[in-house]
Amino acid sequence: MLTISDLVVRYGAAVALDRVSLTVERAEMVALVGPNGAGKSSIVNAVSGVIPIASGTISLSGRAAQVPEGRHMFADMTVEDNLRLGAWAVKDRDVAPIYDLLPDLARLRKRLSGTLSGGQQQMVAVGRALMAKPDLLLIDELSLGLAPLVVADLAAHLRALNRETGTTILLIEQEVDLAFELCERAYVLEAGRIVAAGTSEQLRSDPSLRDAYFGRDVEANAPSAPKEQR
Amino acid sequence: MTKWMRFALIAVLVVVAALLPLFLPDLTFYVQMVLAAVVVTGLALFMGFAGQASLGQGAFVAAGALTVAVTTVELHWPPLLALACAPLVAAGFAFVVGLPLLRLRGHYLAFGTLALLLIVQTLVSTVPFLGGGVGISGIPALGVGELVIPDQIGYAYVALAALAVTLLVSRNLVSSRFGRAVRALAGSESAAESAGVDVVRTKLGIFSIAAAFAGLAGGISAFFIPYVSGESFPAVVSFTYVIMAVIGGLGTLWGGVIGAVLVSLLAQGLTTLSASPGLPTTAGPILQYAAYAAVLILALIFLPRGILPSVSSAIARRRARAPGTLTALAAEQPVEAE
Amino acid sequence: MNDFIVYVVSGLAIGCAFALVGSGFVVVHRVTRVVNFTQGTLAVFAAMISYSLLAKGVPHGLAEVIAVLATGAIGLLFGLIALSRRGTPPLISLMITLGLSIFSAAVIILVWGQDPLSPPGLRGSLSIAGATIETQRLLVAVVAVVVFVGLWLFFDHSYAGKGLTAAASNPRAAGLVGINVRRMGLVSFAIAGVLGGIAGVLISPSNAMSFSSDLPLALSGFAAAVFGGLTSLWKTLIGGLVLGVAGQLVAGYLVGSYQTAIALVMMLVLMIARHRSLAVEEAK
Numbered sequence: 001m002l003t004i005s006d007l008v009v010r011y012g013a014a015v016a017l018d019r020v021s022l023t024v025e026r027a028e029m030v031a032l033v034g035p036n037g038a039g040k041s042s043i044v045n046a047v048s049g050v051i052p053i054a055s056g057t058i059s060l061s062g063r064a065a066q067v068p069e070g071r072h073m074f075a076d077m078t079v080e081d082n083l084r085l086g087a088w089a090v091k092d093r094d095v096a097p098i099y100d101l102l103p104d105l106a107r108l109r110k111r112l113s114g115t116l117s118g119g120q121q122q123m124v125a126v127g128r129a130l131m132a133k134p135d136l137l138l139i140d141e142l143s144l145g146l147a148p149l150v151v152a153d154l155a156a157h158l159r160a161l162n163r164e165t166g167t168t169i170l171l172i173e174q175e176v177d178l179a180f181e182l183c184e185r186a187y188v189l190e191a192g193r194i195v196a197a198g199t200s201e202q203l204r205s206d207p208s209l210r211d212a213y214f215g216r217d218v219e220a221n222a223p224s225a226p227k228e229q230r
Numbered sequence: 231m232t233k234w235m236r237f238a239l240i241a242v243l244v245v246v247a248a249l250l251p252l253f254l255p256d257l258t259f260y261v262q263m264v265l266a267a268v269v270v271t272g273l274a275l276f277m278g279f280a281g282q283a284s285l286g287q288g289a290f291v292a293a294g295a296l297t298v299a300v301t302t303v304e305l306h307w308p309p310l311l312a313l314a315c316a317p318l319v320a321a322g323f324a325f326v327v328g329l330p331l332l333r334l335r336g337h338y339l340a341f342g343t344l345a346l347l348l349i350v351q352t353l354v355s356t357v358p359f360l361g362g363g364v365g366i367s368g369i370p371a372l373g374v375g376e377l378v379i380p381d382q383i384g385y386a387y388v389a390l391a392a393l394a395v396t397l398l399v400s401r402n403l404v405s406s407r408f409g410r411a412v413r414a415l416a417g418s419e420s421a422a423e424s425a426g427v428d429v430v431r432t433k434l435g436i437f438s439i440a441a442a443f444a445g446l447a448g449g450i451s452a453f454f455i456p457y458v459s460g461e462s463f464p465a466v467v468s469f470t471y472v473i474m475a476v477i478g479g480l481g482t483l484w485g486g487v488i489g490a491v492l493v494s495l496l497a498q499g500l501t502t503l504s505a506s507p508g509l510p511t512t513a514g515p516i517l518q519y520a521a522y523a524a525v526l527i528l529a530l531i532f533l534p535r536g537i538l539p540s541v542s543s544a545i546a547r548r549r550a551r552a553p554g555t556l557t558a559l560a561a562e563q564p565v566e567a568e
Numbered sequence: 569m570n571d572f573i574v575y576v577v578s579g580l581a582i583g584c585a586f587a588l589v590g591s592g593f594v595v596v597h598r599v600t601r602v603v604n605f606t607q608g609t610l611a612v613f614a615a616m617i618s619y620s621l622l623a624k625g626v627p628h629g630l631a632e633v634i635a636v637l638a639t640g641a642i643g644l645l646f647g648l649i650a651l652s653r654r655g656t657p658p659l660i661s662l663m664i665t666l667g668l669s670i671f672s673a674a675v676i677i678l679v680w681g682q683d684p685l686s687p688p689g690l691r692g693s694l695s696i697a698g699a700t701i702e703t704q705r706l707l708v709a710v711v712a713v714v715v716f717v718g719l720w721l722f723f724d725h726s727y728a729g730k731g732l733t734a735a736a737s738n739p740r741a742a743g744l745v746g747i748n749v750r751r752m753g754l755v756s757f758a759i760a761g762v763l764g765g766i767a768g769v770l771i772s773p774s775n776a777m778s779f780s781s782d783l784p785l786a787l788s789g790f791a792a793a794v795f796g797g798l799t800s801l802w803k804t805l806i807g808g809l810v811l812g813v814a815g816q817l818v819a820g821y822l823v824g825s826y827q828t829a830i831a832l833v834m835m836l837v838l839m840i841a842r843h844r845s846l847a848v849e850e851a852k
Contacts, residue, residue, distance in 0.1 A: 050744070068740065068741060072740050072741035073738065074733070074737040076733070076737055077730065077733065077737065081730055084730075085731065085734050085742075085745055085747070088731060088747050089745065089746030128741075128745065131745075132745065283659060283662070283663065331840065333840055333843045334839055334840060334843055335843075335847060336658070336659055337659065338839050338843070340603075340662060341603075341787070341790055341839075342836055342839060342840075344787065345833075345835055346836075348787070348828060348829070349829050349832050349833065352828065352829040356826070465783055466670065466673075473667070519670050519671070519673055520671050520675070522667075522670060523667040523669075523671035523674065524667070526663065526666070527649065527667040527668065527671070530664050530667070531653055531664065
């Protein structure tokens with residue numbers, strides 16, 4: 001589905017991505033984790049074609065749509081308009097399938113998206129991306145600024161989406177536990193380089209990795225029992 | 231450019247400037263160019279440091295010119311006193327008007343200053359005290375008592391002296407405490423504010439100083455061309471000042487001089503060209519307009535910092551992004567990631 | 569009373585022209601954050617082109633339509649130049665459009681000379697409420713209303729119009745869904761050209777235009793747009809009408825030469841009074 005080889009991205013003199021390689025197979029849910037500033041967003045933006053590439057290759061079979069970090073609503077427009085605009089590049093502007101998948105959005109269809117809560121906006125952003133009927137969904141920082149329950153709800157929808165439609169998902173996440181919870185495989189990005197890769201199980205229980213890259217997050221996320229009970 | 235090279239260059243410029251009037255047959259162009267440099271030096275400072283565009287600087291030129299015209303013709307003041315008052319009145323006018331006006335930013339301020347110019351034009355054309363429909367003529371020659379300037383050359387040197395004063399004041403200003411506040415302003419208004427700079431007062435200050443320079447130029451021109459009316463300050467001339475400021479380099483000391491000289495020479499060259507056979511007589515002003523405009527457009531697209539790149543980029547490197555700030559934004563290289 | 573009605577009606581007609589020019593400012597600004605100084609110039613171009621076409625015998629209606637379409641193309645050209653460099657800050661683009669307006673003045677002098685021109689308009693007049701109103705002025709009002717309704721339908725109820733609004737609202741997200749933000753900017757300039765052109769074609773039979781007419785038109789149009797905070801089209805219409813009527817009343821009952829000054833003072837007062845809310849709009 002998506003193969004990135006030796007990708008190099010620069011912002012002026014600074015190197016944001018230094019020969020990054022990763023693959024995402026069809027219908028997989030893969031996570032990309034790492035601390036702030038590691039360059040995670042750069043990968044997603046490079047795949048979406050938003051930023052130029054210095055060298056390396058990105059090969060994508062099919063269409064990708066991005067759920068941007070920070071949601072980026074068309075604030076003065078309704079939820080329905082936001083969704084329909086997601087279909088700008090494709091012919092079919094029918095919103096019904098999205099409402100089937102995310103019923104809450106149907107309830108909010110006439111609301112101005114700028115007036116919605118963070119979680120609701122995130123749902124609109126996901127719905128908007130899905131309107132383009134993508135084969136690959138790139139999600140940049142799903143949980144940013146959202147309450148755990150809200151994030152859990154979104155994660156459930158994404159899992160259902162992947163199961164029912166086979167949509168491939170690449171999830172950029174700072175919140176490590178969410179990432180490993182949702183995705184079977186993950187890459188760890190640090191300072192523009194992939195420093196670890198493997199299944200979530202492997203990475204989750206690798207102590208040296210956790211100490212080096214997740215530090216205090218380990219302690220902070222340990223008592224996350226409520227999240228496990230679903 | 232080392233200090234000595236700079237000094238030598240300036241010395242050469244001064245000598246050339248001082249000797250030119252002795253060789254040129256008609257000095258109208260020369261005087262107007264030097265006076266434009268005076269106006270634009272102030273404008274370049276304002277636009278560079280406050281980061282806003284003033285499309286109506288002619289309003290303050292008018293203030294200075296009118297001060298001279300009204301006080302000498304209708305109040306019979308001595309010419310030197312009148313000239314001394316010109317920059318003061320212009321600065322005072324700018325201060326009073328700037329209090330409300332400088333709350334505007336970006337294009338609102340640009341249009342606001344333009345509106346100010348047109349309102350001043352209307353007043354000059356209608357209010358009898360300011361010339362009514364006929365303008366004020368019969369302005370006496372500049373001088374002290376019996377000693378008056380008899381010919382154009384005298385005014386050329388007066389204009390040069392004014393330019394020298396302007397440059398000196400500007401230089402000392404920029405390196406003073408006030409200048410530090412102004413430069414802080416150019417970087418980022420919010421940063422300057424948190425550093426304790428009174429943003430409003432600083433902006434007002436530089437606005438008034440630029441106006442004072444413009445008023446001085448206006449005052450001298452009132453003596454040089456002893457007639458002032460509503461037609462004396464067309465909007466297109468104010469636009470030309472902006473063009474000169476942009477070409478010469480915003481926020482720099484010599485930007486005004488460089489811009490004024492380059493654009494004036496361009497205009498003169500075109501006028502001479504249009505006098506050549508084959509072109510209609512109306513071609514002159516048209517070509518001038520077209521050329522100014524084309525130069526402005528090209529300069530803005532390709533050289534948004536002006537023709538003094540080394541100085542500008544040095545200043546620009548110290549600047550952070552500030553919304554609505556001209557040079558700060560112009561100095562930024564567009565990052566590809568958008 | 570008769571005089572009053574005449575002033576109000578001609579004020580409304582001129583106000584419609586201001587509103588049309590102002591709507592051009594609004595459209596471009598909404599999509600690109602640029603203030604297009606050439607709005608007045610576009611009106612003058614349309615007036616001149618329709619004058620020439622009518623003089624050559626092109627029938628009424630067709631000449632005006634061609635002139636408007638031509639101005640749309642000129643607007644597009646201006647957009648190409650003003651938006652040519654990615655990431656140009658809006659204030660610099662304003663100055664580029666200022667340069668374009670000066671350059672255009674030169675072109676207009678070259679092609680049409682320096683004298684004011686006035687194409688023939690609709691002849692005759694109607695009697696309304698006891699006052700005689702020229703048919704041309706009625707035409708202005710009718711067309712302006714139709715145009716504004718059309719703009720409203722386009723921006724608020726058509727997919728393409730919503731795309732334009734989205735490009736303005738959040739260029740980042742717009743780019744992600746596949747909207748070509750730069751192309752939207754060019755489209756907005758073309759629309760502004762058409763709007764300015766309509767204004768020019770409508771108002772020039774009653775008010776002769778020359779190369780220098782662009783400045784007062786641009787200022788009045790901008791003043792009308794300021795009423796709408798450079799974003800609301802309906803408020804721009806109201807603003808234009810208010811300015812037009814106020815100007816005509818002042819010209820009729822007071823001194824004629826204060827007409828522009830009054831409009832300018834109103835604009836200044838409005839901008840300064842609302843400077844905070846205007847600044848908030850800009851920051852978005």
